[in-house]
Amino acid sequence: MEKISTQDVTPPQVGHYPSPEPVSQEMYAKRRHIYVREIKGVFQKLRRSTNWSLMLAFFLIPWINLGDRPLILFDLPNREFHIFSATFYPQEFILLSWLLIICAFGLFFITVFAGRVWCGYTCPQSVWTFLFIWLEHRIEGSRNRRMKLDKQPMSIDKAWRKTAKHSAWLLIALATGITFVGYFTPIRELVTELPTLEANGWSYFWVGFFLVFTYLNAGWLREQVCMYMCPYARFQSVMFDRDTLIVSYDAARGDPRGHRKKSLSHMEAREAGYGDCIDCDLCVQVCPTGIDIRDGLQYECITCAACIDACDSVMDKMGYPRGLVRYTTEHALEGNKSHILRPRLIGYFVALVFMMGTFAWAINDRMPLNFDAERERTQLYQTTRDGRISNVYSLTVRNLDDQNHTYQLSVSGLPGLTLDNRLLTVPAGESRLQVVTVTANPEELQQPSHSITFSLQAQQDERIHLERDTSFLGDIRR
Template sequence: MSSEIPVKQVDPSSGPSDNNNKSGTVELYASRKKIYVKEVKGFFQRIRNVSLTLLMGMYFAFVWFTLDGQPLIHFDLPAREFHLYGATFYPKDFILLSGMLIICAFGLFFITTLFGRVWCGYTCPQTVWTFIFMWVEERIEGSRNKRMKLDKAPSSANKIAKKSAKHGVWLLIALATGLTFVGYFYPIRELIADLFTLQANGWAYFWVAFFTVATYLNAGWMREQVCLYMCPYARFQSVMFDPNTRVVSYDPNRGEPRGGRKKGVDPAEAGLGDCIDCGQCVQVCPTGIDIRDGLQYECIGCALCIDACDEIMDKMNYPRGLIRYTTENELEGKTSKLLRPRTFGYGAVLSLMIAAIIFTIATRVPAQMDALRDRGALYSFNGEGRIENSYTLKIANMTEVPQTFTLAVTGLEGIRILTDTSVTVESGENRSLPTVVDVPPESIAESNYDIVFRAQSETDSSLSLETESRFVGPTR
């Protein structure tokens, strides 16, 4: 028995036509339709409120905290110093930044393989600020239906007042966001004082304005467009999904066929599934999708549709979970595995990177010394008949206080430093110190020797530095 696939001749010059498209052309890019998100309360929304409060509290509060007179977090670009929680890092510590970025990347991959886009739904800055702006909009303009009516209504004093109040609050939040962000690079107390007394430099005004406008546009106007078209994560996250990834899903086996019915009607007797086709899951979605159509890249995993559906199920006296966090295997009646080779791989790399960063920071010496030999002259004899070599010692002090070091050199009998053996290096300073070392001629039997420079801090007895170099003498 053979089967045939029906074929239909298509004229490429023709296209669908309607009253608004007389030419029959097809629009490849549809204009954006504003999404009116309905407010919903529930378990997952409470979780997001907690995460939102914590994240926003940390963002706006940490910029004001100080430790020993130094901002808790301060990226001092002109001085090339990065102060984080009492520790100071320099450009030479760039490897630590690279490691932290790798940790963030693999942490995101690891979480995505397990729980999908929970990062997007609960902690992404775009989500956090968008939900704040939506909350403001809800409080000023009213519920979803009221906002829709307000937008359709002709201009009036009431409409202008509400729109002005909403955008005014949005701009204030955006300004606070911009000031705070710049405050991590320009001490916030100085920044605010300098801005309002017109003493700040032009770049400070530029970046405050830039981040104010960016926040206002991204969270107030573009919203889901940032997630759909600007964020690369929406495009490649599906690569990390598999049938065991737990994501927000609609259960068609339980919900279909859909249909409206009165409360108390047994869906089995009516030949229907549990879905009453109320559309609440669509109305609360911040990206405007219908989760009942299956997993879509637009879904950010915020779980608002779960809270909305559970509320309807409670009203209908049906079990919760028609829309829930589940896996493809579970929907098909199969066993779902939490741990699998992919998660082990991401988890192993993540654990190794975390351990490496912790070890590096724990063993990091907050100072550094290098010895550069003067290549202009191999050696010379001084007035005492001793053999001299010249060096430049470079000592970097990465602690928060000035350090006074006592210098010494070893490696040859009778070796000594002729120049100053005590040097004070300010916090954050990278000091170059010309140094002359000599040895008695009888200590030289070969053309060169390994020597070791040592610097012991008088301020901090636990801080001891050393570096190797070469001493060159005449060949016997």
Template sequence: MNEQIKIKDVTPVKIHKPAETATYPARSRIYVRAVEGMLENIRRFFGLIFLSIFAVIPWLQYNGNQAVLFDFGEQRFNIFGMTLWPQDLTILAYVLIVAAFALFFITTFAGRVWCGFMCPQTTWTFLYIWFEEKIEGSRNKRMKLDERKMDVDKFTRKTLKHFSWITVALLTSMTFVGYFSPIDALFTDFFTFGVSFWAGFFIIFFAVCTYANAGYMREIMCTHMCPYARFQSAMFDKDTFTVAYDPSRGEQRGPRSRKVTPEQLQEKGLGDCIDCNLCVQVCPTGIDIRNGLQYECINCGACVDACNGVMDKMGYPKGLISFTSEHQLAGGKTKIVRPKLIGYAVVLLIMTSLLVYDIYSRQPLEIDIIKDRISLYRETNQGLIENVYTLKLLNKSQNDRIFKISISGIEGAKYVGETEVKVGGGEIYTLPMSVVTGPYSLTEEITDFTFHVETQDENGDIIKIQETSRFIFTDV
């Protein structure tokens, strides 16, 4: 009982944690420093690709029409050769589900790379920062410019910057509205003041949103308004690749000369981090990655490129800040294949297969049969029984089609009306018609029969659909 129990101090070392305050501190403006490196080039590449796709798609033509047009007024979405109607809501549901599980899969594997490399907020924010750098100068010059009193040079630069921002915001909003309204007429009408009220309203609305989000709010959108930053931790595990700092290699941090030898560093107890703060200066959300994983981090990799550049200059190995996992930082090995990742991949594959099947099996035509409710039936001058119907023929394709209509199921029944009609692409054709038959051929008050509609596709293949309706005669 007299033996002393050895106690190990496990108190974590504080690594320049921010000071705790009772209230949230006022937001200070973040001056993002320019950075060069492999990840920055990848981010610019993805940003340019997706920005180009966004700008070009509304201008594409297909069969003489706008290739992609989400026409809410006509309740139809034209996507190249396919027209989606409210009846095709399952396709939209599958698309959203596939997108969600793709995001979950990527996040589990590589963290918030969507936020850092492909998110529109990030893309437009860096685009606005690029205009800032070209017009107002580098980070230090921008800080000094804002500290100066207003003069001719400052007024000129600020005016040119905001004019560039407004121009980008206006072009962005007009392109976005062009997905929902014919874009060629939209641009012409807007600049000639002939645009409709709602189109003009949404152009101004989205321009203001783009200007405010990318120009002023920036990191606030990522840290306070985007829900993805809050629930991302549910998809992370110890094998998720995220931007992280290696404290075992970097601490204790401190400035030093390039001539300092490794032995001298060891004597002083210094790690590889020279505490230059470049990782903080290049961060678009203004965080210090050395404080550990934080929900504000969008995994853009800017701090990785900045730190690797410093390590090169100092002659140290790269990777002090890198895309790594918690297991790897602890000296273990990252497990790429794991149950959570497999589960997301399986669900993603299943939902993608259902989406492809739904699109492949989708019929390019649809019929809706409406029975006349005013008069259930009537007797003609020839003693025949007549039921009146209204057929709605929906041509889901974007090409004109000829539909042939016939009936079956009632012996001796005759179809009275047009048996062949031409329906324009993406149009609904309303066809009034009736079915007549002799009273002695009916053995029940309600007799089921079938409407048949057939047409040909672009390849000459016959497409047939059928719909059941009811013939009513109560004096059987």
């Protein structure tokens, strides 16, 4: 390194420091439109297979019936949530909370292990964006043709291609909106009621909302959603470590970059001072977020591996070894050993397995019955004609099963307790309010309040049984 002599440097005089010139900096940079180039390869084949499978599942599930209802239906008016053969109710939202927590820990585990691989292969924003880009390729042509088309003045060819592209985008967005609403309203009825204007007003609102939402996000905003709107892009770095599997450029092997003749062999290029990177910029052209992977780890990278397939194709043409851009870790790039099993990853895995096991146990042990017992608060107690003490209770019974049930009601806790009503029939998925009167012998009341227990037993299924504790009040004065 060249040394600077202190004699060549004139220190500024005290009190006469030069004033820095003001620098003008834009707060918001103008968006640069990204023309994504289509590429083929192992990872893109995997990504496309995943994308098509997810979209096929999304669009088909509302049309598949299980008995007399869709396979998945969130029936908000009736407060019923049908998922496969199980029916859940708002009282069981704790299960939904657990499911969301499990998904969050699953995402944390995947991020610690393989970075933003979720974003590149399964995120809905990425899936629909890749679909829209795929349609753009089919209608407007390759990357170079699209760039030329946008620079050309309006013509018949440009007009019909742009119209066809946006029409296809709107049709996909419309199908997405209808399908999404179809998870909350039976889709077979929805598709017949929408064109005849017989559907609910909220159905039109949400179909329109998701039509616009999908069209803008996947067609226009694209990488802007991943870079500026998605919070995951911001906090993912907290979960990264130097052993996280990420898409990286091997600078030690690729630099110094430079164009060279294809006839130059790998060994000859090395002897001439070239690295393996021929500076073709193909990795930048195929990136859906428009970054240069050679600049190092960047939060905009969604780990879709398009740059890996692009670089491998160039290496194959040049006769160079693959892997200049690859899935690797920072430790591996530095020549150190990577550690797959590490405390943070193991911790997330143990927590994930524990929560999944607990959730599975809760689902398997789920009681399709719920009821509340509340004593009438307007009066403490009553004395019957025969001298017994009575309390009035309101029972709210919810049948959480998918079939009707008749329940046997019983009460215990004091000798000689009697009920005026012992049978209660509740249709599947509905609630019933039952007022019952419990009487007791005053000789058994040794204190002002006694604990009693109501029990409900389904007559058709011995496994459905539930108890609720409450209190019985009486006057012990004699």
